[in-house]
Amino acid sequence: MERFEYRAIDASGNLAAGAIEAASVADAYDALARSGLTPLDARKVAGTRPWRERMTPDPRxxxxxxxxxxxxxxxxxxxxxxxxxxxxxxxxxxxxxxxxxxxxxxxxxxxxxxxxxxxxxxxxxxxxxxxxxxxxxxxxxxxxxxxxxxAERARAEAMRRKVVAAVAYPLFLVVAALGVLGFVLLYVIPQFEGAIAGFRDQMDPAALLVFDLSAAFRAHVDLVAIASAVVLVAGLAVKRLGEARALWLALAARLPVTRTIVSHAETMAFCRTLAILTDNGVDISTALRLIRGVLARPGAGRRVDAVTAEVRQGRRLSDALAQEALMPSHVTQMLRIGEEAGELGPAAGRVAAFYELKLEAALTRLTGILGPALMILVSLLIAWVIISVMSALIGINDLLV
The missing domain is CATH 1.20.81.30 (Type II secretion system (T2SS), domain F)
Structure with missing residues (x-):
């Protein structure tokens, strides 16, 4: 048996919270339902999952x-x-x-x-x-x-691959730029140090900057390698053990470049899940409880809980969404039209398809901007190294003349 912290709605429509022991999340939900509560979520208490299981890669x-x-x-x-x-x-x-x-x-x-x-x-x-x-x-x-x-999982996985590709390309450029800089500082710059050894006191400090940086890098290359390995391992551990996804989403939701992408992805996930569940006959309250686990951005769960409570008290879903400002206003209008026509699932599916196209366009724009920008940055970095070395050599030539 494991311990789960739960949030639920009681018979009076009030929010209740507590802890319960069960063999699985499903058993916890069943136990809460039998006790007269409508479960919103149930999560294992931190530390109850064995570390070996937590470090095991999830099935693809x-x-x-x-x-x-x-x-x-x-x-x-x-x-x-x-x-x-x-x-x-x-x-x-x-x-x-x-x-x-x-x-x-x-x-x-x-x-x-x-x-x-x-x-x-x-x-x-x-x-x-x-x-x-x-x-x-x-x-x-x-x-x-x-x-x-x-079909829906295949669609979601294709979109996930596009998101990963959009992030991986700029990240690859950054790593490649750092690798090139490290190689130049470690192996190329030292080849010219002998030529400037007797003229350092007479040369422009700006021209010597790249040589000083190379000397410092070579003196601490072991520390740099260890730090890089620690950062890599820590990143993998946080991904497996912590709430890294929610933290990254919270950060991305605040950055001007990625804010729109997070908003589109969240709207698409909400509407796609709502369409799947309602089309298969799941009631709105249960659908909202399940959707709560789909939205990973911090704070989204509490707003879904508020919407669920409003729906449980008899309000329409679109009205509750509008009150909590959980979705953009035009999405709420589309869902309201679907509710009034008795076609909430198809309406949610159309909204999800629309935002899928918007998300693809946003990812394309992001890749189109970051790629050239990082290429320019890498070019400027290489140019700075070349200009610094050439300035030092020209300075030596002027001193000899």
């Missing part, structure tokens, strides 16, 4: 997406769910996914529903996934729900 999302698509294809072909899982386990070459598929099959054979079996593996199948499957099972449309989940 695209593998889970491929598993979902393959399972949907087998179900559409008339294969029974448990038999389909056994077929996928036999065909799977990845050990972790083969074990996972076999575990799901065993759980179903033991009498659990598919959604209950999925909820026992929240790292691979997030709550949105498990809840969609739960509702689809009850409605007898599991294969359609799995096909939709696979």
């Amino acid at each position: 999302p695209e593998h889970v997406t491929a598993f979902t698509a393959d399972l949907a294809m087998l179900l559409k072909g008339g294969v029974q769910l448990n038999e389909a899982l056994k077929i996928l386990a036999d065909l799977e070459t990845r050990a972790w996914l083969r074990r996972l598929t076999a575990t799901l099959s065993a759980d179903i054979s033991a009498g659990r529903s598919f959604s209950e079996a999925l909820a026992r593996h929240p790292r691979e199948f997030p709550p949105v996934y498990a809840k969609t499957v739960e509702v689809a099972e009850a409605a007898g449309r599991l294969e359609e729900a799995l096909s939709g989940l696979a």
Whole structure:
């Protein structure tokens, strides 16, 4: 059993918080629901997850997406769910996914529903996934729900790759520039130091700056290497152990260059998840609770909680969103039109598609600006080194003449 801190809404519509012991997040939600509370979220108390598990890389999302698509294809072909899982386990070459598929099959054979079996593996199948499957099972449309989940996950993964590419290219240029500078300071500049050894006191200090920088770098190269390794390891550890994603998002949401990208991504994630859940028959309150876990930016969860509380008291979703200013005003208007027409899911899907295009355009602009800007910076850095060396050599020549 593990300890979870939870936030929930009681029968009076008030926000309640506390702690509960359960075997998993899904079990914690079930226990809260049985006690008459509507759970908003439940998170493990810090330190309860073993460090070995926390340092283990998460399963790649695209593998889970491929598993979902393959399972949907087998179900559409008339294969029974448990038999389909056994077929996928036999065909799977990845050990972790083969074990996972076999575990799901065993759980179903033991009498659990598919959604209950999925909820026992929240790292691979997030709550949105498990809840969609739960509702689809009850409605007898599991294969359609799995096909939709696979398509939406594939779309999200393609967008994630675009975001990573947009960030990786400028980062690569920065690392390359630092590498070139380090190489020049460590190996190239020392080749010219012999020529200026007897003239340092008579030369312009500005021309000697690059030589002094090279000497300092070579004197502390061990410390620089150790510091670089520590920063790299610390970055990886924070990514695995800390709330690094939320902190980076909070920073990016404040920077002029990335503020628009974060806003577009958050709006797209909210509307895309809302469309998936409502199209599969999930009620609004539950959908909002699940959406809360999708929005990683600090502060977004509290605003979703406030929207959930308003909806629980009978207000329309669009009105609650407008009051909390959680979404842009035109998004709220689009969702209001969908609510009035009884087509909230399709309306949310259209908004998500629109913001997906806006996000792609914003990423293209960011890459188009940062790439040339960093190339110019690298060129100026190299030019400064060359000019400093040439100025020193010309100064020696003038002194000799």
